[in-house]
Amino acid sequence: MKIVITGGQGFLGQRLAKTLLNQTTINVDELILIDVVQPVAPNNDPRVKCIEMDLRSPNGLAEIITAETDAVFHLAAIVSSHAEQDPDLGYEINFLATKNLLEICRQHNPKVRFVFSSSLAVFGGELPAVIQDSTAVTPQSTYGTQKAMSELLINDYTRKGFVDGLCVRLPTICIRPGKPNKAASSFVSSIIREPLHGEQAVCPVSEDLRLWLSSPNTIIENLIHTLTLSSLPLRSWHVINLPGFTVSVKQMLADLAGIKGEGILENIKFEFDQNINNIVASWPAEINCSQALELGFSVDQNFKDVIHQFIRFDM
Numbered sequence: 001m002k003i004v005i006t007g008g009q010g011f012l013g014q015r016l017a018k019t020l021l022n023q024t025t026i027n028v029d030e031l032i033l034i035d036v037v038q039p040v041a042p043n044n045d046p047r048v049k050c051i052e053m054d055l056r057s058p059n060g061l062a063e064i065i066t067a068e069t070d071a072v073f074h075l076a077a078i079v080s081s082h083a084e085q086d087p088d089l090g091y092e093i094n095f096l097a098t099k100n101l102l103e104i105c106r107q108h109n110p111k112v113r114f115v116f117s118s119s120l121a122v123f124g125g126e127l128p129a130v131i132q133d134s135t136a137v138t139p140q141s142t143y144g145t146q147k148a149m150s151e152l153l154i155n156d157y158t159r160k161g162f163v164d165g166l167c168v169r170l171p172t173i174c175i176r177p178g179k180p181n182k183a184a185s186s187f188v189s190s191i192i193r194e195p196l197h198g199e200q201a202v203c204p205v206s207e208d209l210r211l212w213l214s215s216p217n218t219i220i221e222n223l224i225h226t227l228t229l230s231s232l233p234l235r236s237w238h239v240i241n242l243p244g245f246t247v248s249v250k251q252m253l254a255d256l257a258g259i260k261g262e263g264i265l266e267n268i269k270f271e272f273d274q275n276i277n278n279i280v281a282s283w284p285a286e287i288n289c290s291q292a293l294e295l296g297f298s299v300d301q302n303f304k305d306v307i308h309q310f311i312r313f314d315m
Contacts, residue, residue: 001028001227002069006055006101007076008033009040011176012117012219016073018042019220026227032064035076055097061104071113071227074101079183080121080279083143094146099153106162114154115226118169118239120212122148124282131287133241140282141184151239158238164231168223171214171244172283174252174306177314184279188213191249192256192307195267196315204273207250210285214244214299215306217313222297229295243289243299255303 003020007013013033020028021042032049033039041048053060055076065072076097083090098116105112123131124140137148151167158165176189187204188211194201214222222242232238257265293299300306 001026001071002030002032003028004032004034004065004069004072006034006072006074006097008050009035009037010075011178012173012216012223013039013073013075014042015216015220016075016223017048020224021045021047023224026224034064055100056092058100058104061100062108065101065104065108065112067109069109069112071115072101072105073223074098074114074116077117077147078143079181079186080119080141080143081184081186081276082182083146084141084184084279085182087142090142090146094143095149095153098150102153102157102163102165106157110162111164113227114158114163114165115223116150116154116165116167117223118151118167119144119147120169120171120283121279122151122169123284127284129286131241131284133237133239133288133291141279155238158232159234161234165238166226166229166232167239168226169239169241170219171212171242171287173216173219174211174213175310175314176216177310184276185211187276188252191268192252193310195256195264196260196307196311199267201268203249203268203270205249205277205280206272207253207270208248209277209281210246210248211252211280212244212283212285212287213247213303213306214242215309217309218243218298218300222292225297240292240295240297241287241289243292243297244287245300245302246286247303252303255307259304259307 038052039050121144122137125138139145154165157163172185174188180186180190190201
């Protein structure tokens, strides 16, 4: 297979690339990583081609996405708080770049599997206790609006046969390795990751806040699973809520203490930030993911397993 990953130098892009290259069930002949900074080929694998490119301009995309391209994973985006602070940049990167990619696929390979990483942020406001597949998108943030716009565009391109599109809404990913970023949800990983490293972390939200989470490895497994799915009927809703599980911040910290002892919680400082709390609290905390499970997507069992996964793979 010839596969393209945008946001190829990001956390998810690099993890997806590395996992794809190690697959035995999917034969990767060529993997192209695109990012605004020069991507790095995992393990210097000769099958990987790294391209530094700003997707706000379509120049050069026609040489990358060709009739031989089997799949595009569109992961490139600026994160939630950044998009809120700079909405114009958000519309350019989170929406215009998506349109540029779709148009190239339409012109050169309308059968390509186009997988778009969407977000829980497409939901907001007054929500039902449990989100269903039919729940309307009502974003309460600029980032969520941009993701929802892209979902609608991909659905329309797919309905018209311009592309074989599939939008997958990712749960909040925890625990991400590395350092905090500008995402409103950055604290979700940092309140676990930093204490595990013996460092201080700030929790800006209520301990009672409930979250819909998935581990990084399960997210990657589910992204790769999209390559095995048959095309949905043209007039289907080409959006899937990926499986996750519900956990409160209080329970996350209790599970951390249960594994590492109560003393580790001394590394966490509570500084309530109304803006961050409002953004994250507007996202759904529980989703009916029966459709995704029927389609063969995977789900984590509990948060303790997520912590153990981080300790094993990312520390």
